[in-house]
Amino acid sequence: MRRLNNLVTVFTAITSFFFGSFITRIFSAVDKCPANNIGRSHLESNSNLFLMVLVLSPPHNAVQRNTMRATWLRNARQPLHQPYYPEELIFLPVYSSNGHLQVESVAQQANRLKQYMDWQKSMLTKDPPRTERKISVKHVFAIGTWNINSTVHAELQEEQKQHNDLLFLQRHHDSYGNLTEKLLQAFNSVKHHYEFSYVIKVDDDTYVKLDSLLNELVSYDRKILRNKSEYGHDPVPQLYWGYFNGRATIKGKGHWKESNYFLSKNYLPYALGGGYVLSRKLCEYIVNSSQLFTHYVSEDVSVGTWLAPLRHVYRWHDPRFDTAYKPRKCQPYHMVLHKRNIEMMTDIYDGKLCSGTGSSSLSEYYYDWTKSSEKCCDSLVV
Template identity: 75%
Template sequence: MRRYNNLVTLLTAITAFFFGSFITKILSSVEKCPSHWSEVSDLKSHPNLFLMILVLSTPRSAEQRNAMRKTWLQTARKFIQQPYYPEELIYLPTYGPNGLLQLELVDQQANRLKQYMDWQKSLLTRIPLLAQRQIKVKHLFAIGTIKISSSLETELLREQNQHNDLLLLQRHHDTYGSLTEKLLQALKALIHNYEFSYIIKVDDDTYVKLDSLLNELVSYDRKLLRKISEYGPNPIPQLYWGYFNGRAKIKEKGHWKETNYYLSKNYLPYALGGGYVLSRKICEYIVNSSQLLTPYVSEDVSIGTWLAPLRHVYRWHDPRFDTAYMPRKCKPYHIVLHKRSLEMMTDIYHGKLCSGTVSSSLPEYYYDWTRTADKCCDSLVV
């Protein structure tokens, strides 16, 4: 009887082992399936990217996408032809006694911009030592494909076959009210299918001087890596780089009407949506917490609100990001330019700084993190 019991026990253990191995294999194959994680068309692995460019586009915006491909996205396939931006001009935040990152004061922001402009001028008066660097960059246009016509679907598939740069979100319907969900789906797809250090989210009417942005971002990243040990037990700062607003009133009508924003009288500080940069760790936090986060109508407001409580987010306010709902007066130092037409993109690509742009009345400001929201943006750039 004892032998019989031992035999049964052995057979049970063997069966359990093989059954467990079988289940593990199934689960592992499911985890590796891009469509399961991202709900998008198949994506191929592209490891070790430095910057991922995520363009939120619509199914019918093929003309805008082609304008971007023919202009500034071309830079992604070339060597950076600039000298290294000096690391001594890079600001790295430190932690204060309260355990929070010390963000730049207005005077520091003004000095940083002056140093950048002086550095630019110095390149015109001497022959700089160019550093040819192939920085790995990839761009994708995020497009929702639910409820589109068969003819439009055919056009998108033809475009995908030609360029292979569409992130087709097969469970998303492109509308103004669903942009936050679209951004979440896109981030989820990128996190689970690509290895990258930073991402820049832009609209399909945004022009990025990619050489300049990459040059400074690389210098920032190199300096941060060298200084990691100085942060001790504190978390490493995570980058949220753009042009911030903290006094925007909550929209009560139109496409952007919010019905569940009860946190404050104004939106919490957020980077304006024409373009901003996020570190990978921030993207991972958003994706992993998405089931717990309250979505708001504006995807950019949502990002700012979700990141507001985090003490290790480095909010780098940069006047060189012209990313509001209408262009500011053109400046040579602008590196991200929103609301640019197809003709403007072509002109900028060929060196015409302000061709076709109309100077707006929007003031350009430094962000005063020491003041309340109603006074945050009164320090004008002169």
């Protein structure tokens, strides 16, 4: 009986060995299949990044991605040559006695823009000392790769081989209706693979004057780090920087239709999706809480709604972000410019201020945080 038990044990062990080998070979074959490997990006960790540039791009937009690489993204690899933007011109919010983060008034916003324009002009009329500073910036193009065909797959693999800057989201089917899911997957990937201080999310038809944005963001970061102790027991403000809208009505039809937005008559204030900056802690909060959030159709509406209850969010409304669904009248102080085609991007990079944009019916406004949604955006920039 004991010999029979021993034979059974040996037979079971041999069977398990061969079965395990068989399964391993199957899984190995699956791993070698290109359709599965398309979703696996090789992301190199970097612990010293200051700014992560996250571009949401659909699979077929290789021409747009190449234009961005050939224009403003080239500046990510070059040192800043501008003098530091004066920290005394940087607004830092403080907490009121009841624990609320105080907002920037319309007068303060107008004064801030004037000061920036004066400083910008002064840089053209004199030759101040310029310190070369290497600010670490990394960009990635987030692309959904679920169910793409073999031709597109091959093109993306070739593009990745050449540039190594594609972030493949293997569980995401790229479409407008899935944009919020795409943003969450992209945030999750960059959060886990990179250490960065800030992230700017843009579309692949957005042009960023990266040197200007970085210069001011560095000054802001230096100032808030120096003043960190002044916040005492209150949390240090976390940055949410863009061009805010608080009067947008909830869309009831078309691509933007929202069937599950019941919080208010209008969307809660949100930074328009052509481009906005978040501090790392806000990015982490969004990723870590994503399973609890309602996911709305528009990713920019979603981000604004998710961050709305947090008392330590510094919502920096900035008219220099031209990030609506069509360009506003072109201004020399604009630093984030949405809805720019390939020709416009090339012209802006070559120094032409207003290539192809003409005038726009959209008014430029300061945000009045003390007013209701109907009147929040009536203080026009003149």
